[in-house]
Amino acid sequence: MKASQFLVSTLREAPADAEVVSHQLMMRAGLIKKLGAGIYSYMPMGLRVIRKVEAIVRDEMDRAGAVELTMPVVQPAELWQETGRFEKMGPELLRIQDRHGRDFVVQPTSEEVITDIARQELRSYRQLPKNFYQIQTKFRDERRPRFGLMRGREFTMKDAYSFDRDQAAAKASYQVMAAAYRRIFDRFGLTYRAVAADSGAIGGDLSEEFQVIAATGEDAIVYCPDSEYAANMEKAEARAPQGPRAAAAETLTRVPTPGKSTCADVAQLLGVPLTTTVKSLVLATDVTDAQGAIVGSRIWLLLLRGDHDMNEVKVGKVPGLDNGFRFATVAEIVDHFGTRPGYLGPIGLKKPVTVVADREVALMADWICGANEEDFHLSGVNWGRDLPEPALVADLRNVLEGDPSPDGKGRLAIERGIEVGHVFYLGTKYSQAMNATFLAEDGKPALFEMGCYGIGITRLPAAAIEQNHDERGIIWPDAIAPFTVVVCPIGMDRNADVKAAAEKLHDQLRDNGVDVILDDRGERPGAMFADWELIGVPHRVVISDRGLKDGQLEYQHRRDSAATKVPATEMFAFVMRALAARQTAGA
Ligand code: ATP
Numbered sequence: 172m173k174a175s176q177f178l179v180s181t182l183r184e185a186p187a188d189a190e191v192v193s194h195q196l197m198m199r200a201g202l203i204k205k206l207g208a209g210i211y212s213y214m215p216m217g218l219r220v221i222r223k224v225e226a227i228v229r230d231e232m233d234r235a236g237a238v239e240l241t242m243p244v245v246q247p248a249e250l251w252q253e254t255g256r257f258e259k260m261g262p263e264l265l266r267i268q269d270r271h272g273r274d275f276v277v278q279p280t281s282e283e284v285i286t287d288i289a290r291q292e293l294r295s296y297r298q299l300p301k302n303f304y305q306i307q308t309k310f311r312d313e314r315r316p317r318f319g320l321m322r323g324r325e326f327t328m329k330d331a332y333s334f335d336r337d338q339a340a341a342k343a344s345y346q347v348m349a350a351a352y353r354r355i356f357d358r359f360g361l362t363y364r365a366v367a368a369d370s371g372a373i374g375g376d377l378s379e380e381f382q383v384i385a386a387t388g389e390d391a392i393v394y395c396p397d398s399e400y401a402a403n404m405e406k407a408e409a410r411a412p413q414g415p416r417a418a419a420a421e422t423l424t425r426v427p428t429p430g431k432s433t434c435a436d437v438a439q440l441l442g443v444p445l446t447t448t449v450k451s452l453v454l455a456t457d458v459t460d461a462q463g464a465i466v467g468s469r470i471w472l473l474l475l476r477g478d479h480d481m482n483e484v485k486v487g488k489v490p491g492l493d494n495g496f497r498f499a500t501v502a503e504i505v506d507h508f509g510t511r512p513g514y515l516g517p518i519g520l521k522k523p524v525t526v527v528a529d530r531e532v533a534l535m536a537d538w539i540c541g542a543n544e545e546d547f548h549l550s551g552v553n554w555g556r557d558l559p560e561p562a563l564v565a566d567l568r569n570v571l572e573g574d575p576s577p578d579g580k581g582r583l584a585i586e587r588g589i590e591v592g593h594v595f596y597l598g599t600k601y602s603q604a605m606n607a608t609f610l611a612e613d614g615k616p617a618l619f620e621m622g623c624y625g626i627g628i629t630r631l632p633a634a635a636i637e638q639n640h641d642e643r644g645i646i647w648p649d650a651i652a653p654f655t656v657v658v659c660p661i662g663m664d665r666n667a668d669v670k671a672a673a674e675k676l677h678d679q680l681r682d683n684g685v686d687v688i689l690d691d692r693g694e695r696p697g698a699m700f701a702d703w704e705l706i707g708v709p710h711r712v713v714i715s716d717r718g719l720k721d722g723q724l725e726y727q728h729r730r731d732s733a734a735t736k737v738p739a740t741e742m743f744a745f746v747m748r749a750l751a752a753r754q755t756a757g758a
């Protein structure tokens with residue numbers, strides 16, 4: 172490819188709305204162009220990266236026995252009504268109408284359509300297992316589209332769906348996909364982690380996210396450096412402290428804490444560690460009558476240690492809170508606690524509430540909490556003596572760095588990641604809702620056991636950049652670079668020897684299947700190098716008049732601090748070796 176024929180369009184400055192480095196660099200390197208909030212054109216340079224990502228995904232999906240199809244972007248609402256998602260899904264689902272006023276959705280994912288296909292096409296257990304996938308445009312009307320392709324509204328996803336005859340077979344299909352994902356992410360040449368994720372109501376451990384490790388990632392991922400344990404923050408279990416609760420040593424005391432409404436302020440005022448304080452979070456669940464009308468509410472008091480944060484997913488699994496909960500209103504709080512938020516606690520309530528203690532809090536003695544009176548706290552609080560034992564004890568909190576690993580093999584560490592893939596065992600959630608059955612071996616209809624498997628095709632390049640860049644620009648792994656090699660001749664228009672050498676090397680590399688671009692734009696060397704460093708092409712060859720006189724060309728990898736002189740006659744072989752070495756190193 173000649174740069175003069177291609178579109179090389181770089182910018183000195185990133186637009187003001189580009190907050191993260193991948194967004195800035197993608198804009199500056201001319202990979203994408205914004206059309207609207209969360210909606211981008213994939214420019215020629217960016218599309219080359221996306222196509223390489225797709226090719227690797229397609230290759231490994233095919234090898235794993237999945238079969239490709241394409242489902243429509245615009246889908247009739249009827250199918251989405253069958254599963255109830257047309258109503259349930261909220262504003263992220265883009266609903267549109269045609270000229271006849273019929274409802275449609277723009278696919279955010281495609282469980283409904285694939286299940287509809289399966290119930291028509293897969294009639295017998297003999298046709299199972301089957302795994303269908305597509306690489307297709309998705310639309311999600313995200314509340315906060317941001318970070319360029321990282322969280323777009325229109326984006327490309329690879330979504331795959333497995334259909335199996337029973338649970339055991341579905342789990343096997345899941346494992347085949349999880350293994351294929353490992354191969355895919357290995358081939359991208361990125362540092363990543365597969366982490367256990369929450370599997371919603373289904374339970375079990377058959378949900379994993381593939382996270383590209385990057386300091387700027389939105390997700391906190393938890394792992395144990397001494398074992399294989401890895402989970403996302405939602406899922407990572409805080410182990411119950413071992414041993415019995417300490418005996419009460421202090422008397423219950425009402426202490427003035429004027430204006431100190433947070434645990435941190437109270438701990439500082441009293442000169443005690445934050446870990447001796449307990450915070451109160453008040454939740455509510457609505458009580459409905461037989462018709463579903465809201466007739467009242469039930470109030471819940473969650474107690475967490477002062478330095479701990481509530482984990483909403485875990486709270487959503489507490490019996491009674493598992494059908495949805497909300498934070499209590501100030502009116503509800505005043506009604507039950509007799510005071511406004513800031514000084515709440517479980518002692519001296521106006522009306523009964525259900526107390527749920529975090530595992531850690533349930534084992535504390537001599538703790539501090541609000542006195543249900545403005546500007547006062549209680550110290551020396553003890554379960555059993557000052558208040559009844561908690562109604563419920565559960566894991567309610569996010570783990571902290573240094574907490575014991577749930578597998579008992581060390582301590583937890585936390586790092587940031589970007590979710591680029593997700594494998595998920597679905598069970599019969601969709602087949603049941605859509606009555607999707609096949610004839611089982613016993614001749615009776617049975618529901619498909621399903622799994623779904625996504626990869627954020629267009630998020631992946633953004634994640635790769637977050638992980639691999641420097642002050643000069645992007646550093647692509649070979650596998651997904653827009654071009655693997657750039658040939659930079661200096662003064663090509665003035666020097667026939669330079670031109671001939673550059674074209675010869677370019678043609679040789681091209682003819683050997685290398686993605687090479689020859690910069691024949693006639694830019695000055697400084698500007699030319701800056702462009703390719705910004706774009707992040709991993710291998711560069713510079714051809715100059717002066718070097719050629721000594722029979723030398725210069726090779727430099729994007730991560731090298733200096734160029735290597737290579738005899739002109741050997742440069743082709745040298746580059747081929749450099750590419751092969753990178754391939755075996757998986758970069
Ligand atoms: P997130 O928590 O980041 O919103 P999700 O759980 O909604 O992701 P899935 O429904 O599992 O995502 O979709 C599969 C993959 O699609 C994700 O792993 C991610 O890589 C990608 N993806 C999801 N939403 C977006 C988006 N708005 N823009 C780009 N890629 C996305």
Ligand code: MG
Nearest residue numbers: 263311313322
């Ligand atoms: Mg999402």
